[in-house]
Amino acid sequence: GQNIDQPTEMTATEGAIVQINCTYQTSGFNGLFWYQQHAGEAPTFLSYNVLDGLEEKGRFSSFLSRSKGYSYLLLKELQMKDSASYLCAVSRKAAGNKLTFGGGTRVLVKP
Amino acid sequence: NAGVMQNPRHLVRRRGQEARLRCSPMKGHSHVYWYRQLPEEGLKFMVYLQKENIIDESGMPKERFSAEFPKEGPSILRIQQVVRGDSAAYFCASSPLLERSYNEQFFGPGTRLTVL
Numbered sequence: 001g002q003n004i005d006q007p008t009e010m011t012a013t014e015g016a017i018v019q020i021n022c023t024y025q026t027s028g029f030n031g032l033f034w035y036q037q038h039a040g041e042a043p044t045f046l047s048y049n050v051l052d053g054l055e056e057k058g059r060f061s062s063f064l065s066r067s068k069g070y071s072y073l074l075l076k077e078l079q080m081k082d083s084a085s086y087l088c089a090v091s092r093k094a095a096g097n098k099l100t101f102g103g104g105t106r107v108l109v110k111p
Numbered sequence: 112n113a114g115v116m117q118n119p120r121h122l123v124r125r126r127g128q129e130a131r132l133r134c135s136p137m138k139g140h141s142h143v144y145w146y147r148q149l150p151e152e153g154l155k156f157m158v159y160l161q162k163e164n165i166i167d168e169s170g171m172p173k174e175r176f177s178a179e180f181p182k183e184g185p186s187i188l189r190i191q192q193v194v195r196g197d198s199a200a201y202f203c204a205s206s207p208l209l210e211r212s213y214n215e216q217f218f219g220p221g222t223r224l225t226v227l
Binding site for chain 1: 142144146152153154155156159166167202204206215216217218219220221223
């Protein structure tokens with residue numbers, strides 16, 4: 001089976017940095033996705049990692065260590081609009097690339 | 112290029128009625144996935160379909176739930192004899208062909224089902 005863990009909730013201040021960790025256990029790993037989901041809306045794609053290392057995209061960066069089954073999403077220069085849930089999801093090629101999601105991390109950005 | 116479309120966006124049903132949720136994938140996408148999100152929870156995989164084929168339905172409840180993706184028209188998720196526990200947001204995602212290793216799934220806006 002698969003197990004994906006991420007913190008339930010985090011609070012940070014506008015302009016600060018927040019790091020959301022995700023640990024996973026799976027076989028046939030074919031990449032890890034991060035999605036952002038605002039309340040009542042669809043998840044939107046943020047990043048994809050399949051090789052070890054850091055992927056940077058503007059204010060958002062994502063890191064992967066396959067040997068440790070670990071990823072993090074780094075949000076820099078936080079803005080109020082970044083208040084949302086952040087979903088970690090693992091893809092398995094043998095499973096038709098269906099995604100297995102963690103429970104999501106709700107990030108609250110305070111002024 | 113229009114994104115993934117789902118309708119209706121909101122659906123209210125009484126216990127025992129049927130719910131039909133529709134999903135039109137992005138143009139050129141031949142893979143459709145359905146996920147369910149209960150209140151305050153993460154998304155859970157339900158079923159994966161290609162045109163006229165159910166590839167993986169391991170996440171679908173064995174009874175009352177069915178899905179199809181016909182040659183023409185949208186994918187349909189059908190829930191018969193709904194119960195209160197079916198109240199959730201149902202998201203559809205589509206993806207292009209799997210030949211390349213990276214296959215992002217694009218999500219639709221979801222259908223929020225409320226069972227009274």
